[in-house]
Amino acid sequence: MLKSIILQEDIFDSFVFLYEMFQGSNNGDVRGQNTLSTSEEFLLDAKYADDTFKLDHGPCKDSYLGNVALQTQSPGIHKRDSASEILDLSSVGDPVFKCMNNHSSLHDHIAVEEVNEAFKNMSEYETSVMDSKWLQQHEIFGLKNYFEMENGLSLMKFDLTTIEHEGKTSSNIDYAASTTEPVIRTLNNENISGNHQVKRKRLTGSELLKTMNSDVRKVELFSFDGEDKAEPLVTQKRSRKPPRRYIEESLDYSSKSSNRKCGMAYRRSKDQFLHVKSQKQKWQNEFQAVQVFPQEDSFDGNCIQVPFDLPMEREHSKKNESFLVKDAEDCKDNRLLCPVDKLDVEALSAESQEDVSEDECMARSYAKGGGRRKRHISWTPSEVVKLVEGVSQCGVGRWTEIKRLLFSSSSHRTSVDLKDKWRNLLRASCTQLQIKEKVENGRKQATNHIPESVLWRVRELAIMHPYPRESRSKVSCTAPAVSSFTAATDNTLVPLSTAV
DNA sequence: ATTAGGG
DNA sequence: CCCTAAT
Incomplete structure (x- = not known):
């Protein structure tokens, strides 16, 4: 049960509560109703904490850690790593709580011993709820939780010094043991360092940690009063479990x-x-x-991950809202975030030297993000035209050839990309043409940035070189529409001459 | 290594 | 776009 209490996030509040109670009720009648409720509260909270821990906490909402200044290449710090990150403060000489939020009644400095005394005076309950001995050894453990309190106005500054680990092939468990060694050891912690670490191991994959270097971090807690002025509170070395990004990087x-x-x-x-x-x-x-790993990295130090996922969202919303954008614009729609991207867009729209600048931009973006997923770069109409031309020349399915002929300059757009794009084009043309047939007077079919003529060529080519299998059904489903149109049109099977 | 196809 | 199977 004690270990559960350790995981409890509001432990500091509980301390405060107990302290207040202790002072308010004047040493004497601490085992009244209040105490009992306190005990229950502890138990409840402990249970709650345990559950939340099992759920691995999910994403963190608060953002006050965004100010964390990383001084190494370390990818970041998991804000909540629960038991494994409990600070080892047992060696701190005279640990004190320091309140940084003014609304707490526990202001300024309060010696831990006082709180400890408060617990000791609860003679009847200390055995059932608290272990005073343990408390003596780990009075400060709440401080770590305090770091993570929701109202945290604190700023953690991590001075990272990576130390080459001797045995690089140390297992995860070993690592965890060394990580949480001083504190956890005394916690009768089979549940913490056993189950949970094992669980974590399963998630991250033990192999990933084989090449890890253990890093020892000196953690300094700062309180800031509106200004950047920071006052170091506690300085302590600890070793911590490498975060996800770090794993990937190494x-x-x-x-x-x-x-x-x-x-x-x-x-x-x-x-x-x-x-x-x-x-x-x-x-x-x-x-x-690694990706399956729950997203508990609320922030990644040098990793700017946001632009990777955000643009997609943006794209969607934008498509839904303002879809009447012109063709020239919509190729940029999903890249409005960083100036680099705008550069990229401009380079893209300027079709001639798109290779160099694209490469550059790509390289930059990849260097930043770590590149777990290729950045979504919208296909420019010119690219689409090139693709269509390539298909008309080489035929469907010869993607490598098409790439070699027409896309050799653009280093993105692999042959697979071409294939995918063609598939999408096919689908798009299908749907768009269907829609057009259905709603002839529909206002400005801006739903497709691809020029209609291109889509027509896509259809023609699709008829000429039917796409292997899957699109066959798609084509067939739209075949009547096309056929009717082709019947109406003069010559549909001479796509090569019909330039766009 | 390329391609087709599913997600 | 990513991933995988099939070739």
């Missing part, structure tokens, strides 16, 4: 031939180097395992 670094980290490099080398499939797939699997 995976990248550890494997020399892995170009996965930078998408550009990966794509490029894909064309040039020999590809070792088994290794690649192994990495992919591991990355997948």
Whole structure:
């Protein structure tokens, strides 16, 4: 039960409560109704905390950690790592609580001993609820939780010094043991360092940690009063479990031939180097395992992940709301976030030198994000035209050839991309044409940024070179519409001459 | 290594 | 776009 209490987030509040109660009720009658309710509260909270811990806490909402200044390449710090990150403060000489929020009655400095005394005076309940001995040793454990309190106005500054771990192949459990060693050890903690760590291990994949270096961090807690002026409270070394991003990065670094980290490099080398499939797939699997990992990294130090997912959302909303954008615009619609992207857009729309700038931008974006997913770059109409032309020349399915002929300059747009785009084009043309047939007078079918003429060519080409299988059904479903139209049109099977 | 196809 | 199977 004690370990559950440790996990409890509002432990500090509980301390405050007990302290107040202790002072208010004047040493004497602490085992009245209040105390009982306190005990229950503790138990309840403990249970709650345990549950939430099992749920792995989910994403963090508060953002006060965004100010954390990272001084190494370390990818970041898991804000809540529960038991494994309980600070080892047992060696702190005279630990004090320091209140940084004014609304608490426990202002300024309060010696832990006082609180401890408060507990001791609850003679009847200390055995059932609190373990005074344990409390003596770990008075401060609530401080860590205090770091994470919702009203936290605190700022954590992590001074990271990575230390080369001797045995690089230390298992996760070993690592965890060393991580939480001083505090956890005394906590009769089979549940914490046993179950939970094992669970964590399963999620992250034990292999990932094999090449980890353990890093020891000196944690300094600052309170800031509106200003940047920060006052160091506690300074303590600790070793912590490597966060997800860190895992990924060292995976990248550890494997020399892995170009996965930078998408550009990966794509490029894909064309040039020999590809070792088994290794690649192994990495992919591991990355997948990592991605399954619950999103508890509320922030990633040097990782700007947001722009990767955000644009997609933006794109959707934008498409729903203002869909009457012109063709020139909508190729930029999903890249409005960072100036780099705007650069990229401009480079894209300026079709001539798109290669160089694209590469540059891509490289930059990948360098930032770590490149777990290729950035979604909208297909420009010119690209679509090129693709259609390529299909008309080489035929459907010869994507590598098309890429070599027309997309050799653009290093993104792999052959697979071409294939996918063609598939999408097919679908788009199908639906759009259907819609158009259905609603002839519909106002400005802006639903497709692709020029209609291009779509017509897509259809023609689709008829000429029917797409292997899946689109066959799609084509067939739209075949009547097309056929009717082709019947109406003069010559549909001469697409090559019909320039766009 | 490429392609088709599902997600 | 990503991932995978099939070739």
